[in-house]
Amino acid sequence: MIFRGPRRPLNGRYVTFVGSTDTYGKYIAKPYPTLIEEHLGEVCVNFGVINGSIDAFMNEQIIQTACHDAMLNVIQLMGAQNMSNRFYTVHPRRNDRFLRASTILRALFPELDFTNFCFTRHMLGALYEICPQRFEIVRTELQEAWTARMRSFLTEAGAHSVLLWFANHMPSDAAWEDRQDPFKTDPMFVTRSMVDALRPHAHSVVIAQPSARAKTKGTAGMVFPQGHSEAASELMGPAAHQEAAEALFEVLHSAIPDLGHRHIA
Numbered sequence: 175m176i177f178r179g180p181r182r183p184l185n186g187r188y189v190t191f192v193g194s195t196d197t198y199g200k201y202i203a204k205p206y207p208t209l210i211e212e213h214l215g216e217v218c219v220n221f222g223v224i225n226g227s228i229d230a231f232m233n234e235q236i237i238q239t240a241c242h243d244a245m246l247n248v249i250q251l252m253g254a255q256n257m258s259n260r261f262y263t264v265h266p267r268r269n270d271r272f273l274r275a276s277t278i279l280r281a282l283f284p285e286l287d288f289t290n291f292c293f294t295r296h297m298l299g300a301l302y303e304i305c306p307q308r309f310e311i312v313r314t315e316l317q318e319a320w321t322a323r324m325r326s327f328l329t330e331a332g333a334h335s336v337l338l339w340f341a342n343h344m345p346s347d348a349a350w351e352d353r354q355d356p357f358k359t360d361p362m363f364v365t366r367s368m369v370d371a372l373r374p375h376a377h378s379v380v381i382a383q384p385s386a387r388a389k390t391k392g393t394a395g396m397v398f399p400q401g402h403s404e405a406a407s408e409l410m411g412p413a414a415h416q417e418a419a420e421a422l423f424e425v426l427h428s429a430i431p432d433l434g435h436r437h438i439a
Contacts, residue, residue, distance in 0.1 A: 197220065345365065
């Protein structure tokens with residue numbers, strides 16, 4: 175697997191950052207793990223993976239070992255759609271890539287030709303359009319699998335883990351289908367109850383919802399090639415990363431011993 179990096183030593187004090195596209199910081203010169211490292215004064219290891227799910231990290235023993243040995247872990251709450259489950263299989267590293275449907279899913283949606291799909295969101299959207307009621311069976315499976323795997327990962331990593339909710343909305347138990355553009359909502363399918371179920375297994379939960387001011391900044395300060403402006407606009411910008419770093423800083427400062435009095439700029 176290829177992570178954001180840069181390469182950092184794992185034989186001393188360090189903090190790990192585990193997460194998906196926003197932790198990776200696509201199009202961002204200084205994502206929130208870098209900002210934390212600069213102002214915390216500790217080695218920070220960015221294990222961010224574009225479109226990663228918890229599956230990507232559970233399949234890499236070196237990541238679980240690194241998290242176990244870290245002073246502290248920051249684990250982004252990632253979506254539930256990009257995981258292999260009893261209905262479908264995703265690519266083990268590029269988790270947003272749909273590989274194959276199980277016989278169970280084919281039996282549940284016999285009218286669908288699954289060879290037409292390359293990505294999980296596209297496939298799930300087609301399931302919903304065909305039959306919202308049958309789609310609910312799949313969504314429930316994904317939510318249950320997500321909760322079980324997050325608990326398992328936290329057990330291996332240890333209770334010295336901070337869970338980060340980094341999204342444009344607050345955690346909610348409101349009906350998923352009532353949200354605007356539900357298939358563009360991240361972390362996909364993750365509810366407030368699912369997050370609350372993980373609290374006993376973690377040090378704390380940090381909510382980082384970008385402010386209206388951060389949202390108005392748009393892609394200002396992002397670095398992307400020509401023709402990628404639409405893709406960049408759907409991601410967290412530098413102002414949102416700054417706010418996430420600020421939200422995390424006080425928690426990390428209180429959780430890590432011998433830091434002294436430092437403040438994030």
